[in-house]
Amino acid sequence: MLDDVSGFGGFPFTVARPRRVFTGFRPLEHRGCSQVGRGIPLRQGAFSMTTARFAALASLLTLALLIGVLAGGSAISPGAVLYALLHPRAEGDIATIVWQLRVPRVAIGMVVGASLSVGGALLQGMLRNPLVDPYLTGVSAGAACVIALAILAGVAAPVLPALGFAAGLGTAVLVAALARRGSGIDPTRLILAGISISALFSAIVALAIARANSLDAAQSILAWLAGSMAGHGWTDLRFCIPYLVAGFALALLAVPALDALRIGDLRARAVGLNVDRAQWIILAATSLLAASSVALAGMVGFVGLIVPHVARRIVGSDARRLLPASALLGAALCTVADACARTIVAPSELPIGILLAFIGVPAFLYLYLHSEFAS
Amino acid sequence: MIELRDLTLAVPGRTLVREITATIDAGEFVAVLGPNGAGKTTLLRTMCGIAPVAQGEIVLDGRRLQTLSHAQRARTIAFVTADDAMTGSLRVRDLVAIGRFPYHAWWQWQATERDNAAIEQALDAVHMRDDAQRLFSTLSSGERQRVWIAMGLAQETPVLLLDEPTSHLDVRVAHEILALLRALARRGHTVVCVLHDLNDAATYADRLMLLGCERMLACDRPSQVLVPALIERAYGVAVHRIDTPDGPRVFAASS
Numbered sequence: 001m002l003d004d005v006s007g008f009g010g011f012p013f014t015v016a017r018p019r020r021v022f023t024g025f026r027p028l029e030h031r032g033c034s035q036v037g038r039g040i041p042l043r044q045g046a047f048s049m050t051t052a053r054f055a056a057l058a059s060l061l062t063l064a065l066l067i068g069v070l071a072g073g074s075a076i077s078p079g080a081v082l083y084a085l086l087h088p089r090a091e092g093d094i095a096t097i098v099w100q101l102r103v104p105r106v107a108i109g110m111v112v113g114a115s116l117s118v119g120g121a122l123l124q125g126m127l128r129n130p131l132v133d134p135y136l137t138g139v140s141a142g143a144a145c146v147i148a149l150a151i152l153a154g155v156a157a158p159v160l161p162a163l164g165f166a167a168g169l170g171t172a173v174l175v176a177a178l179a180r181r182g183s184g185i186d187p188t189r190l191i192l193a194g195i196s197i198s199a200l201f202s203a204i205v206a207l208a209i210a211r212a213n214s215l216d217a218a219q220s221i222l223a224w225l226a227g228s229m230a231g232h233g234w235t236d237l238r239f240c241i242p243y244l245v246a247g248f249a250l251a252l253l254a255v256p257a258l259d260a261l262r263i264g265d266l267r268a269r270a271v272g273l274n275v276d277r278a279q280w281i282i283l284a285a286t287s288l289l290a291a292s293s294v295a296l297a298g299m300v301g302f303v304g305l306i307v308p309h310v311a312r313r314i315v316g317s318d319a320r321r322l323l324p325a326s327a328l329l330g331a332a333l334c335t336v337a338d339a340c341a342r343t344i345v346a347p348s349e350l351p352i353g354i355l356l357a358f359i360g361v362p363a364f365l366y367l368y369l370h371s372e373f374a375s
Numbered sequence: 376m377i378e379l380r381d382l383t384l385a386v387p388g389r390t391l392v393r394e395i396t397a398t399i400d401a402g403e404f405v406a407v408l409g410p411n412g413a414g415k416t417t418l419l420r421t422m423c424g425i426a427p428v429a430q431g432e433i434v435l436d437g438r439r440l441q442t443l444s445h446a447q448r449a450r451t452i453a454f455v456t457a458d459d460a461m462t463g464s465l466r467v468r469d470l471v472a473i474g475r476f477p478y479h480a481w482w483q484w485q486a487t488e489r490d491n492a493a494i495e496q497a498l499d500a501v502h503m504r505d506d507a508q509r510l511f512s513t514l515s516s517g518e519r520q521r522v523w524i525a526m527g528l529a530q531e532t533p534v535l536l537l538d539e540p541t542s543h544l545d546v547r548v549a550h551e552i553l554a555l556l557r558a559l560a561r562r563g564h565t566v567v568c569v570l571h572d573l574n575d576a577a578t579y580a581d582r583l584m585l586l587g588c589e590r591m592l593a594c595d596r597p598s599q600v601l602v603p604a605l606i607e608r609a610y611g612v613a614v615h616r617i618d619t620p621d622g623p624r625v626f627a628a629s630s
Contacts, residue, residue, distance in 0.1 A: 128460055253481060255481075255484070256476070256479065256481050257481075259476075260473055260476050263459070263461060263526075264461055265459070265460075266420075266425065266456065267454075269425040270423055270425055270449065270454035271473060271474060271477060271526075272448060272449025272450070272476055272477035273445065273476060317464065317465065318469065320484050
């Protein structure tokens with residue numbers, strides 16, 4: 001239409017074409033590929049592009065993992081690290097450092113990043129709210145509260161992750177119970193209950209810090225709050241694996257539901273989705289994933305909020321692509337961030353939660369103030 | 376065929392309509408009329424099983440609605456509404472594709488040939504094929520309504536329930552949509568549609584169901600329902616009636 005107008009001879013004004021806002025990686029089906037499909041959204045033309053994007057994300061993760069094992073407090077040459085990696089049964093200091101410190105730590109970074117990102121994507125999708133992160137259901141606040149009290153009570157450090165996990169999950173159950181309506185969950189109630197319970201527990205944490213009788217105890221609590229993968233190894237990872245597996249399996253189960261929920265609860269019900277059941281599955285998946293990552297690394301902020309948004313720009317909002325993309329991207333981000341946390345001020349460490357906030361806040365502001373997602 | 380047997384509709388704290396009894400045949404286009412708050416939308420939501428039945432029952436081809444599973448229900452009845460939250464930047468085709476949800480088990484992520492055929496056919500029916508790759512957020516109100524209708528059509532159900540499909544639309548688009556519904560009924564669909572415009576309803580629908588005063592006041596041919604006394608009873612407004620070759624027309628009288 002606008003082209004017709006500007007086609008008038010001597011029309012004195014340039015008629016603007018609709019301005020195309022740069023949206024990063026646009027979903028690709030737009031580029032006039034054939035209408036005949038081979039998958040609800042994955043069409044032939046789009047298929048290879050999607051594959052290419054996933055290949056890029058996978059190589060990003062590989063690169064991140066490599067950076068993760070190569071970076072560290074003690075200077076070991078990359079060659080020696082790679083030799084140790086390829087010879088798991090080798091003896092010696094380097095092998096011990098690589099296999100007992102770096103590899104579990106990189107694995108934890110990967111798992112935490114993937115869990116939080118998938119949890120965020122699930123909850124954002126279910127609540128159709130872009131500002132939600134997987135801690136919304138009180139997982140982090142509940143875990144922090146119990147861990148703070150446990151530290152004050154002098155509970156041994158190795159017990160803390162399990163305690164944090166149980167407390168996080170318990171809080172999520174409490175919040176879900178408060179948000180229940182009929183056989184389903186009321187999204188507004190879930191957000192309100194989550195925020196209120198989190199505020200209450202945060203106040204208890206603040207009280208615990210203020211009343212801590214030793215500086216050490218206060219610092220231990222603060223370290224948990226800032227998030228860090230320091231001091232966690234295979235034992236913690238082994239403890240969390242069953243819950244992580246359950247969380248990811250439930251996430252997989254929720255994929256079609258998440259797609260249908262994009263058109264609203266009411267219409268999703270009309271196309272035959274059991275919305276109530278889907279909500280419980282999604283909530284259970286998110287809580288398991290978030291509680292596991294809290295047990296492994298404390299409060300790692302912003303990953304669960306930001307990564308789903310970035311992933312959505314790369315592969316679109318279809319859950320079949322969004323969840324795997326979020327997992328890959330979150331794993332890569334956390335691994336690299338942890339590598340930075342270990343090396344920037346080596347030999348001491350920065351809390352990864354704080355480092356991610358430094359990256360996360362500007363990224364978040366950019367996404368929201370300069371994008372069409374804002375509308 | 377849909378049978379409503381002594382159906383009572385209620386929202387928390389209030390009964391909307393008592394004891395509706397009506398039978399709607401396959402191939403029939405029934406318009407649901409009535410003042411705001413009379414229970415039109417609730418009737419539709421109850422008929423497609425997303426709102427609970429307060430009392431009475433709904434029977435679909437001899438089977439009670441409550442006995443159907445979620446997916447069975449969605450393969451029998453499609454509910455079209457423009458009245459719900461939407462998120463994300465979805466493309467028209469992807470949106471219409473969600474109408475195929477009831478045909479897939481949770482592990483079946485890929486569309487079948489049948490899915491694609493249904494989606495293309497639905498897009499064709501509402502003349503949106505050329506817009507299949509547009510973002511939903513860039514569509515006009517009329518185009519959005521057509522997309523929701525296409526999603527309902529992609530469900531390939533014998534029964535279509537539509538909640539105010541012509542609201543916010545200009546005369547031409549509204550008539551296109553009503554003509555489309557008329558054509559669907561002729562092809563054997565059962566179409567039940569909430570409308571606000573009495574004259575549109577009289578032009579296109581086989582029967583009008585008039586709700587008001589907490590009951591079903593009438594469910595009959597337009598000439599029997601657009602009667603000044605009935606309309607005044609339902610809406611509390613006096614009307615004049617003129618009979619035209621297209622059917623009866625009513626106009627609000629000055630008070």
